[in-house]
Amino acid sequence: MNTMSLTTTGPGASVATARRSTDDHRDAPGAPATGGGRPASTGRLRRLWRGHADDPGWARPALLGLLLATLVLYTWNLTASGYANSFYSAAVQAGSQSWKAFFYGSSDAASSITVDKPPASLWVMALSVRVLGLSSFAILVPQALMGVATVGVVYATVRRQFGAVAGLVSGVVLALTPVAALMFTFNNPDALLTLLMALGAWATVRAVEKASARWMVLVGVLIGLGFLTKTLQVLLVVPFFGLAYLIAAPTTLRRRITHSLMAIGALVVSAGWWVAIVELVPASMRPYIGGSQDNSFLELTFGYNGLGRLNGDETGSVGGGGVGGGGGGGWGSTGLLRMFSTSVGGQISWLIPSALVLLVVGLFLRGRRPRTDRRRAAYLVWGGWLVVTMLTFSLMAGIFHEYYTVALAPAVAALVGMGAAEAWENRSRAVGTVTLAVATAAASVWGFVLLSRTTAYGDWLRVSVLAVGMAAALLVLAVHWVHARAVPAVLVAALLAGVAGPAAFTLSTTAQAHTGSIVTAGPAGTGRGGMPGGGGAPGGGFAPGGGMPGGTVPGTGTGAGTGTATRGGGMGGLLDASTPSTAVVSALSQDSSRYTWVAAAVGSQTAAGLQLGTQLPVMAIGGFNGSDPSPTLAQFQSYVREGRIHWFAAGGGFGRQNGGSSTASEISAWVEQGYTAVTIDGSTFYDLTQPLTSGAAGSGSSGTTAS
Numbered sequence: 173m174n175t176m177s178l179t180t181t182g183p184g185a186s187v188a189t190a191r192r193s194t195d196d197h198r199d200a201p202g203a204p205a206t207g208g209g210r211p212a213s214t215g216r217l218r219r220l221w222r223g224h225a226d227d228p229g230w231a232r233p234a235l236l237g238l239l240l241a242t243l244v245l246y247t248w249n250l251t252a253s254g255y256a257n258s259f260y261s262a263a264v265q266a267g268s269q270s271w272k273a274f275f276y277g278s279s280d281a282a283s284s285i286t287v288d289k290p291p292a293s294l295w296v297m298a299l300s301v302r303v304l305g306l307s308s309f310a311i312l313v314p315q316a317l318m319g320v321a322t323v324g325v326v327y328a329t330v331r332r333q334f335g336a337v338a339g340l341v342s343g344v345v346l347a348l349t350p351v352a353a354l355m356f357t358f359n360n361p362d363a364l365l366t367l368l369m370a371l372g373a374w375a376t377v378r379a380v381e382k383a384s385a386r387w388m389v390l391v392g393v394l395i396g397l398g399f400l401t402k403t404l405q406v407l408l409v410v411p412f413f414g415l416a417y418l419i420a421a422p423t424t425l426r427r428r429i430t431h432s433l434m435a436i437g438a439l440v441v442s443a444g445w446w447v448a449i450v451e452l453v454p455a456s457m458r459p460y461i462g463g464s465q466d467n468s469f470l471e472l473t474f475g476y477n478g479l480g481r482l483n484g485d486e487t488g489s490v491g492g493g494g495v496g497g498g499g500g501g502g503w504g505s506t507g508l509l510r511m512f513s514t515s516v517g518g519q520i521s522w523l524i525p526s527a528l529v530l531l532v533v534g535l536f537l538r539g540r541r542p543r544t545d546r547r548r549a550a551y552l553v554w555g556g557w558l559v560v561t562m563l564t565f566s567l568m569a570g571i572f573h574e575y576y577t578v579a580l581a582p583a584v585a586a587l588v589g590m591g592a593a594e595a596w597e598n599r600s601r602a603v604g605t606v607t608l609a610v611a612t613a614a615a616s617v618w619g620f621v622l623l624s625r626t627t628a629y630g631d632w633l634r635v636s637v638l639a640v641g642m643a644a645a646l647l648v649l650a651v652h653w654v655h656a657r658a659v660p661a662v663l664v665a666a667l668l669a670g671v672a673g674p675a676a677f678t679l680s681t682t683a684q685a686h687t688g689s690i691v692t693a694g695p696a697g698t699g700r701g702g703m704p705g706g707g708g709a710p711g712g713g714f715a716p717g718g719g720m721p722g723g724t725v726p727g728t729g730t731g732a733g734t735g736t737a738t739r740g741g742g743m744g745g746l747l748d749a750s751t752p753s754t755a756v757v758s759a760l761s762q763d764s765s766r767y768t769w770v771a772a773a774v775g776s777q778t779a780a781g782l783q784l785g786t787q788l789p790v791m792a793i794g795g796f797n798g799s800d801p802s803p804t805l806a807q808f809q810s811y812v813r814e815g816r817i818h819w820f821a822a823g824g825g826f827g828r829q830n831g832g833s834s835t836a837s838e839i840s841a842w843v844e845q846g847y848t849a850v851t852i853d854g855s856t857f858y859d860l861t862q863p864l865t866s867g868a869a870g871s872g873s874s875g876t877t878a879s
Contacts, residue, residue: 223336231336235327238340242323242347245682246316246356251308252685255784256359258749259689259796260294262780263287264311264359265787267298274298276450278459279776280789282768285802287776288463288472288795290446292400293361306787315363319356322367323347326582329374332381333547334593341667342589346581350677350693351519355578358686361402362578368398369409370582373553376413380549383423385431392435396442403477405579408564410439412556420549447473460802462776462795465833467802484569510566511577518622518694520577520584522674524562525618526611527584530591531555533607537594550590558583574692588670599651609645612666616641619673628695629676641669688748689777749781755853757785760819764788768811771857773821774798774836782821791817794836801833808839812860820847822856 223232255261259279263286267274270281277291278284287294296314304310323343331339346352355362372394379387391413398406414432421428450458450469464472504515512521531551538548561579565572592611598604616638623634644666647654654662680695752760760770760782772791773779779792793808794800803811811817820843848862 227331227336231340234336234340235324235343238327238343238347239320239324242343243316243320245347245678246319246353247313249682250312250316250357253312253358253687254308254685255749256308256312256687257689257691258687258780258784259776260287260297260359260361261311262749262776262783262790263291263294264297264301265306265784266789267291267294268301268306273459276459279462279779279792279795280769280783282789282791283459284769284789284791285460285776285795285800286462288476289361289402290400290469292397293359293364293402296364297359311359312357315356315359318363318367319347319352322352322356322370322582325367325370325374326586329370329377330550330586330589332377333550334590338589338593340589341592342585344667345523345588345671345674346585348671348675348678349520349522349578349581349585350674350681351575351578352581353678353681354519354686354691354693355575357682358575358691360575362575365398365401365406366578366582368394368401369406369557369579372398372409372413373557373582373586376416376553377546377550379431380417380420381546383421383427383431385427385434388417388431388435389438392438392440393442396439396444399439399443400446403473405576408561408579409557411560412552415556416549416552419552420544420546422544460795460800462792462800462802465801481570481572482564482568504572506567506569508563508566511562511580514625515692516574516577518625518677519574519692520580522619522622523584523588523615523670524558524580525614526670527558527587527591529607529611529614530595531558531587533603534587534591534594537598537603547590547594551587554583554586554590558587573690575690605649605651608666609648612641612648612669613645615670616645619669623673623676626695628680633672633676637669637672640665640672644669690747747777749777749784752782752785753853753855756782756855759852759857760786760790761788763818766815767818768816769818771819771821772808772817772860774823774840778821778823793839794833798836799833801835803839804835805838805842809842815861817860820858820860822849822858 220232222229223235263273263277263279266278266281266283270278270283272278273281273283274295275291276283277286277289277294279287297311300314301307301310323346326346327339327343329339330342352366355366372391375387375391375394378384379391395406395410395413414435417432417435418425418428421431423431447469450461455467461467461469461472463476465475504510504513510516511524531554534551535548535555538545538551541548558580561583565576565580588611592608595604595607595611599608619641620634620638623629623637644662647662648666651659651662677694681693684696764770764786768789769791770786770788771779771782772793773782774793775798776792776796779790783790791803793803795802808817822840843858843860846863847858847860848864850857850859
């Protein structure tokens with residue numbers, strides 16, 4: 173009987189490959205014309221719409237439609253989140269005003285301290301702001317474009333070995349992954365990191381095909397740029413990228429090793445140039461390295477952002493580490509099932525069971541192929557990425573946020589498309605139909621479970637997902653007895669059962685605003701959000717001046733915890749910045765040209781809100797948590813004596829955490845004891861140009877009120 177084919181590879185792969193090779197060079201640069209004497213530009217436009225010669229005619233229009241739909245999905249409500257994570261938005265604003273702040277990733281244009289990550293993602297957003305001006309759109313639109321690009325890269329990579337349908341399935345799955353929709357409409361560095369890792373997988377597949385040193389060097393460069401985006405996390409994908417090349421590249425072992433060493437060299441150079449500059453420039457000539465305790469980017473990389481994430485020993489961090497094997501901890505229980513937990517499952521896990529099934533069977537089906545089998549190499553690239561990263565996230569005892577799981581999304585999507593195509597090609601054997609049936613059933617059952625954890629969609633969606641998925645699984649088992657015209661409907665039903673749940677979560681995600689440092693995808697009420705381990709102050713931390721951190725959020729006249737009425741964030745001024753009132757902006761902006769910093773505040777989020785409101789430099793004392801030793805008390809006193817800081821905002825920061833510095837407490841106490849307190853629109857500031865008389869109390873009756 174006739175049934176539709178999901179891929180152009182398989183028994184005719186050699187013919188398809190030959191045609192692809194011809195197609196790849198048909199319109200090479202310098203060719204004066206394409207067939208029939210048409211201008212080369214006309215041929216290129218035709219190819220843009222038609223696609224590769226071995227693809228069906230509908231494939232390229234379908235891809236362009238997918239990319240357009242993804243762009244619309246990721247941008248239609250983009251600016252609802254405002255400045256999103258103000259911690260990074262303030263650094264973007266600073267980088268758009270100062271090239272020094274741009275280069276180092278400083279929190280303010282006067283470069284007092286950097287964010288606690290390298291600056292590559294900030295560079296992209298700051299350049300956008302330099303062109304478009306400071307706005308939510310200018311900051312977030314590069315992220316959305318990265319999302320569209322990542323979908324396109326995953327499609328292109330999967331299509332090369334598994335055909336256009338497999339590529340389209342992978343692209344659809346990625347675009348509709350809830351945590352992907354969240355991070356590609358948010359301004360955290362995870363968006364650029366995910367794109368660079370996907371590009372690394374694409375370059376690795378190309379390197380394996382051609383046994384190419386140049387492509388391997390490109391892999392190294394992309395991973396190096398990933399390091400400059402989020403340090404060591406990008407290295408999780410490296411082992412299996414390298415293993416795939418060492419096993420499958422069609423050249424000698426010596427050349428494979430040499431090419432791999434060249435890739436490592438390219439990685440070191442592409443990441444190391446910036447690190448070398450930061451480490452070699454005298455500390456007095458650059459900003460303090462935020463997140464470190466000794467002003468060293470290397471200590472930040474291997475400590476707070478490195479081993480500390482694995483063992484939970486992160487000096488200066490808030491909350492406590494989890495305990496391996498399922499114990500508790502400030503960042504949630506660890507263990508092999510962490511990705512399926514209540515807080516994480518709805519972000520990413522919808523198709524992980526299916527992806528793992530398809531990975532195992534795919535490797536089994538390619539097991540006896542020649543060493544240079546490209547499909548097996550692709551399984552190693554994407555499968556290794558998924559397994560290593562998932563295990564790391566599951567077992568890491570340090571800081572863990574649900575949105576980190578966006579790093580799994582391209583691998584899950586690719587494996588679903590690849591594995592489904594491989595199984596379909598083997599539908600004449602029991603292994604093919606059983607694999608497709610099991611993968612479909614797993615997706616529908618797990619989708620039913622995840623949808624049962626929320627009341628946002630009633631019962632109809634979860635019941636429909638389960639019913640349609642199980643029916644499709646049974647029909648796949650009996651595909652040889654299904655009429656040929658009904659087969660496409662069965663396959664579409666199987667796909668819908670897998671993506672309906674994540675699609676609902678994705679639409680809920682893009683329909684809402686997300687602000688703050690901890691955000692989650694899905695309908696309101698899913699994920700933890702707020703503080704680690706639930707609400708409240710992590711570890712019972714208190715602000716430098718006593719009481720709950722934040723006390724009064726500067727510029728709002730409201731207590732900490734009110735924040736904004738959007739998902740994520742919470743505890744305004746701690747994990748989310750608040751928008752200062754007009755009166756506060758006016759007061760801080762007065763005579764601003766006389767000061768290096770118009771204000772100083774403990775903690776980066778408090779400072780960020782004031783900085784974004786005034787668009788003037790605000791010093792973040794102690795960095796993100798207020799627990800970095802920057803500046804020292806002596807340095808701060810020197811700045812004040814020199815008249816470089818006007819105001820000090822009361823409250824803010826988490827205080828000393830997990831062995832971090834007490835400098836913020838010392839500065840706060842010194843200011844309170846020596847300078848005049850002023851109430852501006854319900855919020856307390858200290859005027860650092862108005863010292864108290866000797867022996868006067870810090871903030872008692874000496875305070876004044878400004879309107």
